[in-house]
Amino acid sequence: MPPGFEQAVLALIGDIPPGCVCTYGTLAAMAGYPRHARHVGKLLSGLPEGCGAPWHRVLGAGGRVSRPGSHHADLQKLLLENEGVALSDNGRVSLKRYGWPTEYFFK
DNA sequence: GGAATGACCATGG
DNA sequence: ACCATGGCCATTC
Numbered sequence: 001m002p003p004g005f006e007q008a009v010l011a012l013i014g015d016i017p018p019g020c021v022c023t024y025g026t027l028a029a030m031a032g033y034p035r036h037a038r039h040v041g042k043l044l045s046g047l048p049e050g051c052g053a054p055w056h057r058v059l060g061a062g063g064r065v066s067r068p069g070s071h072h073a074d075l076q077k078l079l080l081e082n083e084g085v086a087l088s089d090n091g092r093v094s095l096k097r098y099g100w101p102t103e104y105f106f107k
Numbered sequence: 108g109g110a111a112t113g114a115c116c117a118t119g120g
Numbered sequence: 121a122c123c124a125t126g127g128c129c130a131t132t133c
Contacts, residue, residue: 001130024115035128041114042130058114066114073114 005033009040016057019084020100021093023059041066049075056080057100063093 008031016022024037033039044055056079060066065073068091077087085098 028115033129035116036130037115038113038128039115039130043114045114047114055114060114061116070114076114 001039005031005036005039006043008032009043010053013053013055013058016054016100018054019098021057021059021063021080021085021095021098022100023061023063023095025061026101027058037061057083059093059095063095063099065091065093 009027012027012030013022024040028034028036028040031040040058044058047053047055056076065076065087067073073091077091080087080093085093087093
């Protein structure tokens with residue numbers, strides 16, 4: 001991986017406005033590395049909790065929360081709720097409302 | 108070099 | 121709408 005990937009992704013995450021969410025794939029693509037959704041996940045998994053980065057605004061495709069049942073899933077729900085993002089019972093988010101950038105941006 | 112792994116994704120039944 | 125499959129790609133044995 002070229003250096004800067006990490007930076008690019010983190011920067012993008014930092015640019016996500018509060019109360020909004022983005023997806024791994026979209027994030028990777030915007031960072032300039034399409035098809036690298038997994039690596040974004042890898043990166044976030046290694047991120048400490050109090051790193052200041054709003055990792056909780058990052059979701060899987062379709063606004064689904066990854067690794068259900070784990071500690072981070074619950075925490076993520078809380079943090080999002082705390083920012084005013086409504087979560088479905090299963091832990092789903094409506095990208096149509098909270099998605100960033102807007103889904104139609106690319107289409 | 109090859110196999111296994113991962114906070115993933117799109118598709119088809 | 122849910123699950124199984126196959127495809128991705130860098131990292132780590």
